Amino acid sequence: MTDLQQTRTASDEAPGDAPAPPDSTRRRRLGRRDESPAGRYGAGFLAKLALMAVANAFGVYVLWSAWLAESWIILGAMLVMLAVANWVYFSRRTVPLKYVLPGLIFLFTFQIFTIGYTGWVAFTNYGDGHNSTKDDAVAALLIQNERRVEGSPALPLTVVADGEELGFAVVQPDGTATVGDAEAPLSAVDATVAEGRITAVDGWEVLDRAEVLARQGEVTDLRVPVSDDPGAGSVRTQDARTGYVYESTLVYDEAADTMTDTTTGTVYTPNDEGQFEAADGSTLNVGWRVFVGFDNFTTAFSDSRYSGPFLQVVVWTFVFAFASVATTFLLGMFLATVFNTPMRGRKIYRTLLILPYAIPGFVAPLLWSGLLNRSFGFVNQVLLGGAAVPWLTDPWLAKLSIIGVNLWLGFPYMFLICTGALQSLPTDVLEAAKIDGAGRLRTWRSVVMPLLLVSTTPLLISSFAFNFNNFALIYMLTGGGPRFEDASVPLGHTDIMITMVYSVAGLDGNAPKDFGLASALSIVIFVIIATISAIAFKRTRSLEEIN
């Protein structure tokens, strides 16, 4: 860096640093010409240093853990983030970034990464039966298909070692002591047997419990052949105390990448679906994750069982989202307007009106589902004097109940933002309207309302997007029910798209789990909401022109 640059950055930097009394600034600037600008360690710099030290310590800890866990993606991402953070906060040319960076980091970890991961899963067949990698699937198939030879005895077993090599010393049912390792089958040896278990054997060192545990992976992987005949099975142990004779009914040929069933001789080869498949089309039960392209998107729209209910669900989703926004906004705005005029006890009324907003969105629908129970609910029993109104079990009433409960839940929010917007209306405009002779209604319609809409429309759009995916309300209040009686899939009259995804993808336990399909459908929903929001935001620009 040249001297010239240095001077410029130094003077540019001054406002961004710890504030100094104005009269001293000049002196400091003069002084700094001689020494390096870094010679100045104010309280702000020290605080920054301490904070960065904490951040770096945390970062190094994550790097270390990622290294040990061999998660290279986390390691790389963390390394980049740390480098960027240090550069930003110790460089003098990145003042705006200093403010934005924390937000950017959160954006990447919580938004971009999640969206990216969802997108990735949408193109795989991740779900029940395709839960992990191919290596895991092969390992799982092999351990599932290793069977104890029927009627084979429990063999008291001792783990022995010959240097590196592990072996099993086993007392046979007839009392002979035998020893063998992975290559050499069990053969009789001279050994000391105490309490039915071998405690010492020639040429081998008996491992104690701690030594066995230190090498437990090797011990559980060890297979000692019973005899020279490979078909006779091998001894293995799961607890290093007792061994059993096992034989594998499934053998993996790594070179050919095939699984062979030793009892029937059937050969299974991997197929495109991520499963081992035999020539006759039968498959082994454990599969692995593979990329399936657009399969998830096509199945989502090609299953004939879903076509009818799907349309109904989409229509109801839109109706629900629009109705929710409209009802909550109208009621909220009405109440805000009413309570905007001075009256006695206004603060108390306002506080009371905001109360529903204070109840968590997960709890309120549950409460209401109890209140609206047909035979025992408070609404029917007390308010309606014992009438048996099927609030949640009749298709139309259930929809009405949902919009009603959402109105109760949502109007305080609209009330709050409308009150805020009304209070910030410029009084000169209202006065001008008065002078022009406009009546109350006219003022409200031509002045207040347009100004109110300008400031609340973005919030209405986000409210629409929120209600479009208002999973908690539907799931907790009706669970999607009452069920479509003419449909062959477990969907109901109040299911919206996101609860449909939850049920179609088996996340509620009523179907095999299919995370790939769920992700694909979530992306479809995302596209719908994004499109609507984009159009709506574009439209609101015309409103803003009033200003």
Added chain:
Amino acid sequence: MRRSILIASALVTTLALSACGSADDAGDAAEDTTDESTAEATDAGEDMATGSLTVWVDETRESAVESAAEAFETETGAEVEIVLKNFEDIRSDFIAQVPTGEGPDVTVGAHDWLGELITNGVVAPVELGATAEEFEDVAVEAFTADGAVYGLPYAIENIALIRNTELADTAPATWDDAISMGEDADTKYPFLIQTGTEGDPYTYYPFQTSFGAPVFEQNEDGSYSPELAMGGEAGDAYAQWLAEQGEAGTLTTDITYDIAVEAFAKGQSPFIVGGPWMLEQFADLDLAIDPVPAAGDQAAQPFVGVQGFYVSAQSENALLANDFLVNFLSTQDAQTALFEAGGRPPALTAAADAASSDPIVAGFREVGAEAVPMPSIPEMGSVWAFWGVTEANIISGSADPAEAWSKMISDIEGALDS
């Protein structure tokens, strides 16, 4: 400026290094455990790490597993880390986390998860060896799939008819007896059974089997094959019975679990169909446990659920895990402790015999002896959603019994094929 960066980075490095001191130690320990599994551990003798076992349990079982773990720790020197989880979360978390290597070595679970756990390749077989004979047959059978045992059972649970002896002094032989006894008792409800608008096929299953309509075909060895068996005449007869009882008002979808339990606790009915998990709330009542009365002409067989412990297929401590299960959790002390914590009859015969000194436990156990294990095949997942709602719709009268039942059969078959 350059100097400031130098000083800053020097400071940061010192701080970071000192902060890392503790992480370093932890890292070393972790490194040791990874080394163990590799063949390079030449100095394993001098650097003896004994390994640690992670076990997932839910609240009711925590203290019982802890005491078994203590015995294990003192004898083997291994560490057992007990992680408390919600029982409802364990199944999906186990499936999701085992492949990442972050899963536990051992988890508590129910036997009907087995099919799903196997297809996802997350459980390893457990060789019970001679201990298998010490368990109740149904318990080991429930954890068996395709000839291999996949878990250590510890408790058996099933529903039965719980009777308030003050309101009814003898056990009803049939459903009609039960209803007439209930009417004689002159209580608010003659008979309580949880239903809800989504139905409850688990609780209703004994009535369904009494018509001879089991959910799936059962093989000779007690395992299920994925062939639906609840259609046909027997199924129609059951559907018809549901509709009749719904019309008569003895069955109603308004009764949820909470409502049923509360009403029984208040003495509003002499009978309730339920399991040992309800008993806590009936502490003030004199109870007797009877077989569920048959509504059809065959025996009413409820489902048996078996709880047990699974070993992860990717456990790096498989040896410890199996040792812990087979040699420490299968003891009578451990099984009795689990019984006392959860109140479910133990799966170990000796512990179950000891627990049967309590007539309530003995009653549930007797009913359980006649019951059938809940299917653990993965196909079972596709059945519940259609099954319950159809039953509920038939009871509430909103659907024609025969039509709704046959539509349910074809819907389930459609879901199984897809």
